[in-house]
Amino acid sequence: MELVIALGMNGIVWGLIIALIALGLSIIFGLLDIINIAHGDFFMVGTVLAWFVLETTGNYWLAFFIVPVIGFAMGALIEYTVIQPIKNAAALSIVATFGLSIILQESVRGTFGAAPTRLVPPIETTVPLFGLEYEVYRLFAALVSIAAIVVFFGFLHRTKMGTWMRAVRFDPETATAMGIPARRVYIVTFAIGFAMAALGGVVAAPITTVDFQAGVDILPFCFMAVIIGGLGNLEGTVAAAVMLAFFEGIMASFFDPTIARIGSLCLMSIVLLIRPHGIFAGATR
Amino acid sequence: MTPAKVHRLGYVLFALFTLTAPWVLPLFVDGFWVDIYSEMLIWSLLAASVNLLFGYVGLLSFGQALFFGMGMYGVAIGVAKIGLGFWPAFGFGIFLATGMALVAGIFAVRLTWHYFAIITVVFSLIFYFTALSWKPLTGGDDGLSFSMPPMFTFGEDNEISLTDPTVQYYFIVTCVGLCYALMALVLRSPLGRALVTVKENDMRASLIGLNVYLIRLTAFVCAGFLAGVAGSLFAFFGRYASASYMFYHVSGEAVVWAIIGGVGTLLGPVVGATLLITLREELSHAWEHYLILVGVIVILVVVFAPKGLGGLWLALVNRLFGGTKAPPARAEDAPRATPKAGPGEEKP
Amino acid sequence: MSGQPILEIDGIEKHFGGLAALGGVYANVESGKLTAIIGPNGAGKTTLFNVITGLLPPSAGRVRFLGEDITDRPVHEISRRGLARTLQIKSVFNGMTVRENLWIAAQSRDGVFKPFQRASQSKRANRVADDLCEELGLGPLADQQAANLSYGDIALLEIGLALATEPKLLLLDEPICGMGPAETEQTVAKIRELSQRIDIVIIEHDIEVVFDVSDEIIVMNLGKVLARGTPDEIKSDADVRTAYLGDDDDA
Numbered sequence: 001m002e003l004v005i006a007l008g009m010n011g012i013v014w015g016l017i018i019a020l021i022a023l024g025l026s027i028i029f030g031l032l033d034i035i036n037i038a039h040g041d042f043f044m045v046g047t048v049l050a051w052f053v054l055e056t057t058g059n060y061w062l063a064f065f066i067v068p069v070i071g072f073a074m075g076a077l078i079e080y081t082v083i084q085p086i087k088n089a090a091a092l093s094i095v096a097t098f099g100l101s102i103i104l105q106e107s108v109r110g111t112f113g114a115a116p117t118r119l120v121p122p123i124e125t126t127v128p129l130f131g132l133e134y135e136v137y138r139l140f141a142a143l144v145s146i147a148a149i150v151v152f153f154g155f156l157h158r159t160k161m162g163t164w165m166r167a168v169r170f171d172p173e174t175a176t177a178m179g180i181p182a183r184r185v186y187i188v189t190f191a192i193g194f195a196m197a198a199l200g201g202v203v204a205a206p207i208t209t210v211d212f213q214a215g216v217d218i219l220p221f222c223f224m225a226v227i228i229g230g231l232g233n234l235e236g237t238v239a240a241a242v243m244l245a246f247f248e249g250i251m252a253s254f255f256d257p258t259i260a261r262i263g264s265l266c267l268m269s270i271v272l273l274i275r276p277h278g279i280f281a282g283a284t285r
Numbered sequence: 286m287t288p289a290k291v292h293r294l295g296y297v298l299f300a301l302f303t304l305t306a307p308w309v310l311p312l313f314v315d316g317f318w319v320d321i322y323s324e325m326l327i328w329s330l331l332a333a334s335v336n337l338l339f340g341y342v343g344l345l346s347f348g349q350a351l352f353f354g355m356g357m358y359g360v361a362i363g364v365a366k367i368g369l370g371f372w373p374a375f376g377f378g379i380f381l382a383t384g385m386a387l388v389a390g391i392f393a394v395r396l397t398w399h400y401f402a403i404i405t406v407v408f409s410l411i412f413y414f415t416a417l418s419w420k421p422l423t424g425g426d427d428g429l430s431f432s433m434p435p436m437f438t439f440g441e442d443n444e445i446s447l448t449d450p451t452v453q454y455y456f457i458v459t460c461v462g463l464c465y466a467l468m469a470l471v472l473r474s475p476l477g478r479a480l481v482t483v484k485e486n487d488m489r490a491s492l493i494g495l496n497v498y499l500i501r502l503t504a505f506v507c508a509g510f511l512a513g514v515a516g517s518l519f520a521f522f523g524r525y526a527s528a529s530y531m532f533y534h535v536s537g538e539a540v541v542w543a544i545i546g547g548v549g550t551l552l553g554p555v556v557g558a559t560l561l562i563t564l565r566e567e568l569s570h571a572w573e574h575y576l577i578l579v580g581v582i583v584i585l586v587v588v589f590a591p592k593g594l595g596g597l598w599l600a601l602v603n604r605l606f607g608g609t610k611a612p613p614a615r616a617e618d619a620p621r622a623t624p625k626a627g628p629g630e631e632k633p
Numbered sequence: 634m635s636g637q638p639i640l641e642i643d644g645i646e647k648h649f650g651g652l653a654a655l656g657g658v659y660a661n662v663e664s665g666k667l668t669a670i671i672g673p674n675g676a677g678k679t680t681l682f683n684v685i686t687g688l689l690p691p692s693a694g695r696v697r698f699l700g701e702d703i704t705d706r707p708v709h710e711i712s713r714r715g716l717a718r719t720l721q722i723k724s725v726f727n728g729m730t731v732r733e734n735l736w737i738a739a740q741s742r743d744g745v746f747k748p749f750q751r752a753s754q755s756k757r758a759n760r761v762a763d764d765l766c767e768e769l770g771l772g773p774l775a776d777q778q779a780a781n782l783s784y785g786d787i788a789l790l791e792i793g794l795a796l797a798t799e800p801k802l803l804l805l806d807e808p809i810c811g812m813g814p815a816e817t818e819q820t821v822a823k824i825r826e827l828s829q830r831i832d833i834v835i836i837e838h839d840i841e842v843v844f845d846v847s848d849e850i851i852v853m854n855l856g857k858v859l860a861r862g863t864p865d866e867i868k869s870d871a872d873v874r875t876a877y878l879g880d881d882d883d884a
Contacts, residue, residue, distance in 0.1 A: 029399075035399050035402065035403070037537075082584055082588070086591075089587075089591060092544070092587050092591055094345060094347065094399075094540075095540055095541065095544050095583065095587050096583070096584050096588070098537050098540070098541065098583065099579075099580040099581070099582075100584065101580075102576050102579060102580035102583070103576075103577050103580035103581065103584075105576075106574045106576040106577045107574070107577060109574065110573070110574040110577070216534075220406070220407075220410060223403060227403060231399070231400075256418065258414050258418045259418065261414055262411055262414045262418075265410055265411045265414070266411060268407055269392070269404060269407050272396065272400060272403065272404050272407070273392055273396070273404070470748070470749060471748045473751055473752055473753075474748050474749060474751065474752055475737075475743075475744075475745045475746075475747045475752050475755060476745050476746055476748045477748075477752065478733070478737050478740070478745070478752050479737060479740075479741075479745035481726075481728070481729065482726055482729070482737050484728075485726040485727060485728050485729060486724060486725070486726050486727070488688070488724065489720075489724045489725065489726060489794070490726075491707075491708040491709045491712070492708060492717070492718055492720075492724075493712060493717075493737070493738040493741050493794055493795075493797070493798050494710075494712035494713045494738075494742070495709055495741050495745060496707070496709045497709065499746075
């Protein structure tokens, strides 16, 4: 029973981190109409940068501020150089971001190395919770993720840029006609997507491994959250991420993790086939 | 010379080179390139299956490795577990891949656009993980190796088998050549024209009375067949099968080869696969991280020549030898899976 | 033949969420007449065409074509029964030549699942494509990519695609929308000529054109049939004037 609780809790924490990453994937899809195969690698770059900040400064907390900023800059650069030129060929975006994924992975392998590394969590204490000693850092990770998600939705609904983003997502042509600088909105969207994935990397690095292939593992999971939540449906993405991770956590305490993974993939196929707009379609949007 | 004649000349030269490669190649480069060239031909079939779907019906599949893997396992399991001979195992591999394509296609082609790309990845991942965990049958991580059964036996100890490099080379060339000939035949038929129609405008295609679903499914099964032949050949080539060939990165590589070679042209995938595998063989010794260069090339091709090298070649031939005006190679002209927008003005 | 209903629309409803785009449409289209459907934007005209041609499933009601129920049949099957349609936003195969466009539409009648036959040897489809190129005056453009055509020529080509399927009934959705005066005249002449041999239903906003070409007018408003009659009857109908022709007190 304790194992079930622990894995269920871990699942929820992971779900919140995945939600943060998948939100980036979802806004990039919703606004730019791009299936970003490199999104998992954005997360991976975040974990590596966090490791790098810790190595050079000795202070992990700095990573929470520096890495998203670097992620934002990298995202803006990539949008400008790679995404913009293929904006009108949506299918090719999958191929271009696949190329991007190869570049990011190989660059990290070349600089960071191929061996996975573990980081020591910046908070190493535990607290008693539901009858078991639970790591404080995981609770902290959950809180940071929730805070980041709340800030993101606040940004989307309270700021001028956020309003522009929602307008462009709803109807790019009318938005452009009304004088919204769509070009800038696209750059900011992609940059925010990268920054959120990178922040997810910083949050997750101490509870997973830093590895140039980490993105390959996490990408299918992010896609599942986005698909089950409904492509471009942001609230649905968050809900689906948490639910999925929770169920996979619970399932993993009874079955082999691979079986649990096959189970969620089958679930995802069924959702895709019978409700391609996600299980929350109709509830929002 | 008309452009058509130039193309015909190109095909003839390509065929001549392929048929004489076991003697011609060693004159210039190391002998192992003959082996690599036959490997390229096999992989080009996988790229051709992506091309058939994306270049002709406008469906981008990121899961063709599933059918490649089915072909591989069909042969390996057929020989190692069931004890089949050479030809039955070959047939079993192709049958398994094509059957899988039929079953997967019945569901997958209900979707189009991004959704199709995603569901093909998901299907291939399901079977990738299944193959990984079903160790008694598939060997899991280690894969499943087998010893080569003979193709033909005469009398007591005369036999023809792929253990003879020349036999192996010509067997691969024959199979790959037959596949391309079949593909060329189908693309020239009314069915081939109908495929392009569906890519161009699926709603209009159904409004003129074409069964778009059935056309897509047919293309999907044909593509599964091509990938299955490739996988079966590769199993014979390497004498083993492994789940790692079903991972979505293999599908992704096939897409990359097809795009770089030029989708919508018959031999584009051969060009793409040849080029990138040559690059891999040449560069991987010189620079460990040559994949960065591959990534850069992929992006450059997508941005500047979305019709790939095949498209550049067509444009060049048309410019040099006259003929119909070549469409400009711009990103907007690239094959594009059309979103499912509602018909007409009044949308929900 | 005149007076037979070729198309029977029997209580068609279509709801999008809570919104009723079609609230029970009853109308028969009679053979031998050119029927026009008019009505303000959002009246449900295009939605009705979408339901008839199978692009949208109706929420309720039946559609019968040539006496047979075609409700919920697939789009391609309805086309094969002889019902062709053009779209308001002109829709052809952009990446193919004019002749290839017409060829595949003609070939669709003979079936396309012939993987081992040469496309260029389909004699009937070749002839139909060539004839239509001539008839529509697209002969000089036969080898041009459809994407390079002028707007008017694309509209003609789209009608050509419909004709190549040898339809018994042709639905035209705003065929002259967005055309200049010369193109309009050319297209209207073509429609009038076609109506001699094919039954046509046309959605059109240009009232002048409608009163000029049609034998029968169906007026739709808010997802229902408001009135129907000959052009003269419609001109004098009080309801129609209120809803559509601009005699509304609230306007």
